[in-house]
Amino acid sequence: MPIDVYLNVAVAGILTGLVYGLMALGLSVIFGVVRVVNFAHGEMMSIAMYLTVLLFSGLHLDPLVMLVPIAAVLFVFGYALQAGLINPFISRPEHSQFLLLVALALIIVNALLILFGPDARTVQTSYAFDSFQWGALIVDATKLYAGAAAIIAAALLFAFFRFAPVGKAIRACADNYTGALVVGLDVKRLYALTFGIGAACVGAAGVMMTLIVDVTPMIGPAYTLLAFVIVITGGLGSMAGALLGGLLIGVTEALAGLLFTPSAKSMFAFAILVLVLLFRPQGILGKRSI
Amino acid sequence: MAAKTSASFVDPFIRIAVSLFEDVSRQTIALLGILLASLLIVPWLVNDYLLTVLIVVLYFAFTGQAWNIMMGFAGQLSLGHAIYVGLGAYIAAVLFARFGIAPWIGFLAVIPVAAACGATIGFLAFRFRVAGVYFAILTIAFAEFARIGFDHLDYVNASAGLFLPVAQYARNDLWHLRGNPTMFYYVILAAAAFAFVVCRALLKSRIGYFWLAIREDEQAARAAGIDTFRYKMAAVMISAVITSFAGVFYAFFYNNLFPEQVFNISRSIEIILGPIIGGIGTLFGPILGAFVLTGLAELLNAAMAAIGFDLPGAKQVFYGICLLLVVVALPEGVWPWLARRIGVSESRQ
Amino acid sequence: MTALLSLKRVSKRFRGLLAVDGVSFAVSAGDLFAIIGPNGAGKTTLFNMIAGAIVPDQGSINFAGKPIGGLPADAVCRRGIARTFQIVRPFPALTVEDNVIIGALLHIRDVGKARTRAGEILRSLDLFEQRNRIAATLTLPDRKRLEVARALATEPRLLLLDEVMAGLRPTESDRMVAILRSLNRDNGLTIVLIEHVMRAVMALASNVLVLDHGIAIAQGKPEAIVRDSAVVQSYLGAEPV
Missing domain, CATH: 1.10.8 (Helicase, Ruva Protein; domain 3)
Known part of the structure; x- marks a missing residue:
């Protein structure tokens, strides 16, 4: 195969990887602050994807226009989930929290199955088949838009945590829970906000994902797992690591799909996970802890 | 003279049998006796449909017991137990379908594979301190890896599925596991009873105490001289081997295998639901949980059939709600709560 | 007589902080050895290195004539060193x-x-x-x-006790003192303890090591230690004996 085929596939992988990265960023933020592993992460993304499909097929609203409103809906969902269901579980054992979210994931997947049936849904935008060409490089318009939107969303998130007072308060919570309580921060509200922000990330990622893949109720668990693979690969608790992990997995999957068969591409993501665990258990950008 | 030799040969087994029921309360023995007696006579009392439901119940009591060794005893959360079921099912099925090897011999081939698979996952996790939910995620990743791998493995017909020849046997053939539901019922009943006895023996032994120590506080366990890596590896491998027998049973009971179904993550979740609902770490929990869960699910099916409703996914939503309710309201599970009510105590939980 | 436990120039650094700085001491079989010092002096870090919970950066730890520095906690316990935790577990x-x-x-x-x-x-x-x-x-x-x-x-042949008296009322700590003394005298068990309760240390210990900022500043019989001006300044001055 000529080299430019690889180049094109790699660039497509990078753009998809950016969306993966944004999705994983949501997981990483929730875990880093609330210390709860959101096992319903991919399922929350599939909710956003179905919202996108519904709004597109019903009202002909372009996914890119719906990006902010759907992220806002997911924010409210995440906020309510943390405030109502998960907060009482903060002091429970880890596996107890985990099972709570497994239950939630099970309910979401199958509720979507009941509502929409098992068939794949898709969004056919006017630019679905457009592409840009620079020399030998050909890039799908949908992937380019999705990747660009993911970069913007991630940049906004970084800025929020660095500059906004609430963002700084949330980071204080993450660093020192008791300390945050002592200085009078409303930790429960900040946790709910954080879960909302993580949900908004995955919501935005879901909207863009509809530009790239079809949605079925069953993709939820697969993307939950993918988000975990990315976060562990990139390094737990590292926001930059989540993005980098997303890129790495995106490119790996794309090249694996080209060289082997697309349906086996996840195996290569798992292989990377195992390699990372073997040689750098703390993840690529993670810090070693005892 | 001959009588004496046979007595001394039997003696250790009697002692083991007696020690199994040491410090078990009268109520518990009575409860066990009633349970076993009623399960033994059930095939004469129920129709084929109910018998099949009971087979499913006992199947989950068996897998739940096996999973409980890892989570309930040693505190290691596995969410990928479908991989052991799948390996057991595929290996035994291939050996039978291609070489005519009986499943009981096939299981001998399954044992080292399941143990090696458990050891690989355990080694990766425990050597590199992948603990808690990250361990759980690693187990899912392996199960998914196997699912996709078998989906592309032409030797086992890949995603097209592997089918066992369904011969119409005039009589039940226990050796080849070909026969009517009654035979399968007794096989899975024996397996569930065996798993129960093995789990109790393990729990009462040195290794069981060490597992509990690891579950409770791994660092304190190490300070008490326990080689935690070694005992966690033992837990994964024992649990894997016992679970893999469920796979052998699955293959010969259903006669068809699809990677998409056998290795699916929802299979792993079904395995863990029973013991969680019944009570993690208890011996009766997995049994009770399997009865409660399968019973309620069948009631739901019957109710929906009665009103002429057919919703794929409704059963899973129901499972999800059950799990949610138990985790929120009865975090210890139903059995510890029930045991206190009826005055039966299971020591050391 | 050779020592049951001996440490030579053992050091441990956490990020920038030198928690334990070149500490050496020896405990003979049958000894009841106390390690005292203000909070943050590095006592628990020292314990964790002996018990195998932490690997020392430098120095050697010998137990019963064999090096144990860097062995995992379970292996150390199997060699005959048992421990308790500062916060009970x-x-x-x-x-x-x-x-x-x-x-x-x-x-x-x-x-x-x-x-x-x-x-x-x-x-x-x-x-x-x-x-x-x-x-x-x-x-x-x-x-x-x-x-x-x-x-x-x-x-165990050696028992490491990390502040077993802390949080106990005087009657309870007297009971613990009696238990430890009996273990040491009647069973010949060697005990190393970290302790804040000076009353207990004076009643029990045959030898005392004083740590301050990770450095061993004094070592000797308890009666001598309370007269040591450096010790009084760094530590005992803050608390009535």
């Missing part, structure tokens, strides 16, 4: 008896015999009546004695 959901049986099973393979042994130890620590209670429901003094019982069940 019994196995919370298990009974008192099972906690001690787990310790006893290290060297006794038979569960029945381990139970018998656990019973003996629980009696000697006045915990036998409580043997069927769940560890998490015990009072703090009882949990502290339970930790000592679990450690003793592993049949």
Whole structure:
């Protein structure tokens, strides 16, 4: 195969990887602050994807226009989930929290199955088949838009945590829970906000994902797992690591799909996970802890 | 003279049998006796449909017991137990379908594979301190890896599925596991009873105490001289081997295998639901949980059939709600709560 | 006489902080050795290095003539060093008896015999009546004695006790002092303890090591230590003896 085929596939992988990265960023933020592993992460993304499909097929609203409103809906969902269901579980054992979210994931997947049936849904935008060409490089318009939107969303998130007072308060919570309580921060509200922000990330990622893949109720668990693979690969608790992990997995999957068969591409993501665990258990950008 | 030799040969087994029921309360023995007696006579009392439901119940009591060794005893959360079921099912099925090897011999081939698979996952996790939910995620990743791998493995017909020849046997053939539901019922009943006895023996032994120590506080366990890596590896491998027998049973009971179904993550979740609902770490929990869960699910099916409703996914939503309710309201599970009510105590939980 | 436990220039650094800085000392068999010093002096870090919970950056640790520095905690325990934790960590959901049986099973393979042994130890620590209670429901003094019982069940030659008196009322700590003295005198058990309660140290210890900012500033008999001006300044001055 000529080299430019690889180049094109790699660039497509990078753009998809950016969306993966944004999705994983949501997981990483929730875990880093609330210390709860959101096992319903991919399922929350599939909710956003179905919202996108519904709004597109019903009202002909372009996914890119719906990006902010759907992220806002997911924010409210995440906020309510943390405030109502998960907060009482903060002091429970880890596996107890985990099972709570497994239950939630099970309910979401199958509720979507009941509502929409098992068939794949898709969004056919006017630019679905457009592409840009620079020399030998050909890039799908949908992937380019999705990747660009993911970069913007991630940049906004970084800025929020660095500059906004609430963002700084949330980071204080993450660093020192008791300390945050002592200085009078409303930790429960900040946790709910954080879960909302993580949900908004995955919501935005879901909207863009509809530009790239079809949605079925069953993709939820697969993307939950993918988000975990990315976060562990990139390094737990590292926001930059989540993005980098997303890129790495995106490119790996794309090249694996080209060289082997697309349906086996996840195996290569798992292989990377195992390699990372073997040689750098703390993840690529993670810090070693005892 | 001959009588004496046979007595001394039997003696250790009697002692083991007696020690199994040491410090078990009268109520518990009575409860066990009633349970076993009623399960033994059930095939004469129920129709084929109910018998099949009971087979499913006992199947989950068996897998739940096996999973409980890892989570309930040693505190290691596995969410990928479908991989052991799948390996057991595929290996035994291939050996039978291609070489005519009986499943009981096939299981001998399954044992080292399941143990090696458990050891690989355990080694990766425990050597590199992948603990808690990250361990759980690693187990899912392996199960998914196997699912996709078998989906592309032409030797086992890949995603097209592997089918066992369904011969119409005039009589039940226990050796080849070909026969009517009654035979399968007794096989899975024996397996569930065996798993129960093995789990109790393990729990009462040195290794069981060490597992509990690891579950409770791994660092304190190490300070008490326990080689935690070694005992966690033992837990994964024992649990894997016992679970893999469920796979052998699955293959010969259903006669068809699809990677998409056998290795699916929802299979792993079904395995863990029973013991969680019944009570993690208890011996009766997995049994009770399997009865409660399968019973309620069948009631739901019957109710929906009665009103002429057919919703794929409704059963899973129901499972999800059950799990949610138990985790929120009865975090210890139903059995510890029930045991206190009826005055039966299971020591050391 | 050769020492049972000896440390030579042991150091440990956490990020920038030198928690333990070139500490050397030796404990003879049968000794009751106390390590004292203000908070943050590096006492627990030193303990964790002996017990194998932390790997020292530098220096050597020898036990019974063999190097143990850097061995994992379970291997150290099997060599004959048992420990308690500053913040008690019994196995919370298990009974008192099972906690001690787990310790006893290290060297006794038979569960029945381990139970018998656990019973003996629980009696000697006045915990036998409580043997069927769940560890998490015990009072703090009882949990502290339970930790000592679990450690003793592993049949150690050396017992490391991290502030077993802290948080105890005077009558309770007197009871602990009596127990430790009996273990040391009657059973010949070597004990190294970290302690803040000076009354207990003076009553018990045959030798005292004083740590301050990770450095051993004094070592000797307890009577000599309380007269040492450097010690009084850094530590004892802050608390009435």
